[in-house]
Amino acid sequence: MKIFLYLLYPFSLVYRLLFWWSRLGISPFHIPNVLVISVGNLTVGGTGKTPFVQYLVRFFQKTYPGYAITILSRGYKAKKIKDGAILSSGLEPKLYGDEPSQHKEMFPDVQVIIGRNRKKSFLQYNQINSQKHIVILDDGFQHKALHRDFDFVLLDANSPFGNGFTIPLGFLREPIGHGNRANAVVFTKLTPKNRQYLDHYKKALTQSGVTIPIFHTSFQAEIKQVLLNQNLLQKLWKPEPDSEIKYLLVTGVGNPNSVFETAKSVLFSDSIRTKFFPDHFDYGASSLSSLLKEIQTDEILVTTEKDWIKMRGDIGFIGELTKKNVRVLILFIQVSVEEEKEMQSMLAGLVSTYELENDLVLKI
Known part of the structure; x- marks a missing residue:
């Protein structure tokens, strides 16, 4: 096993170098008149992004009914991923991707846009003109091309870091310490069985310099x-x-x-x-x-x-x-969400800040 690790370690270093290189010179595009919230991973694999995106949609729909919502997704494996598209329904997952289709079926009034080039897709297909507009960037933590106002990083409580190595030695997309680039960490899929390891995982985050707010969720x-x-x-x-x-x-x-x-x-x-x-x-x-x-x-x-x-x-x-x-x-x-009040207060604060910055607050 150790020989296998030694053999792959140089490739893991190459991956990290290429990841760093791919981000050089990219200046994030700031979509005007939009509040952008990203939901992403540090790892490959499922961390529960889809239900968490849907949690955010439900909160904003209930609390801020005057706001339009867009889910902006890459559309993994979708036939329309290259050209981009806006979904009219959730009935064609092969064209638009399974998760975007699931979002559209659950929330027919939410605008769902896909495309490998998410900036281009949004500018081409967006049909919302209101300044009261929230864009949820699905799987957006590594997507540097778009500016975001808030970043959630989700960690699967069953195995948040794997063996601690990046691809191909492990399943981290980037080192643990890069989590500090986010605004909040969310441990997902908590159960009585995996809860006992939480302190160990949190210590690993702290030792890697990640000192941002932490939330806990279960299904x-x-x-x-x-x-x-x-x-x-x-x-x-x-x-x-x-x-x-x-x-x-x-x-x-x-x-x-x-x-x-x-x-x-x-x-x-x-x-x-x-x-x-x-x-x-x-x-x-x-x-x-x-x-x-x-x-x-x-x-x-x-x-x-x-x-x-x-x-x-x-x-x-x-x-x-x-x-x-x-x-x-x-x-x-x-x-x-275990810290429901804190989460909702934080999300409300994002909207309040956005409204102040964009002069959307009614003046008395």
Whole structure:
């Protein structure tokens, strides 16, 4: 193992050098008349950005209904990633990406724009003219091309730093100390099991010079059954703790084990088989056909909203599920912030500062 580390260490140094070089000479573009909030990672893989972005959207929609909201995303693996696009609905994840499609489906009134060049995409597709405009930059911590007013960095409490090395030796996108470039750290996916290691992780942050505010979040989930014969409408599913129902959990996300633990907690069951695919998996006809063969007659198919958005586009797959009378359950995950009052006060302060700086405060 040590030999492997020694062999890869020079490549990790090269990666860090290239990362530093790629950021030289870039002057962040300041989008006029917009409050920009970034949600990003220090690591590759899933840290819970999607539910946290949705948490922010819900807060701003409820607290500041006069503000328009835009989610600006790269659109990973989207066919439209090069040219950019604005989403009219969440029905075409292959064109626009699974997470942007999920955002648009959940928040139809929110403007969702994608594109590899996010500055160009925003300037080309933005349809909001109001100064009361909040842009949430999804996966934006390494995106230096755009100025942001606030940066959240999310760390998965199950393994926030991996082995502490950058790519390819570890899964850090940049060194831990670079977290100090952000304005707040958010530990996500907290559970009673991983909470015991928090002090150790916080100490690592402090020793690396990261001294910014820290928040803690956990997942709350509800589960809904898809009504396959009623235009894919959904109803709440109430699991029976003492039942002998068997489940097959299928997902392609950054951290499938976290989804598995969440599923166990809301289904009150240990009878859950799993089939994990890579993150952002493209559910093609062949993979869905194979999946159909794996579902046993007495099992219920369980998946995430992110996965289902892609699965449901295959009419043949839906038809076979209906024909075989397979029940389908969808996990809907929301973020719960432990320091709720502090978080909301901080977000309100961002809006107040923005309004003062842009002369949006009513003068008496």
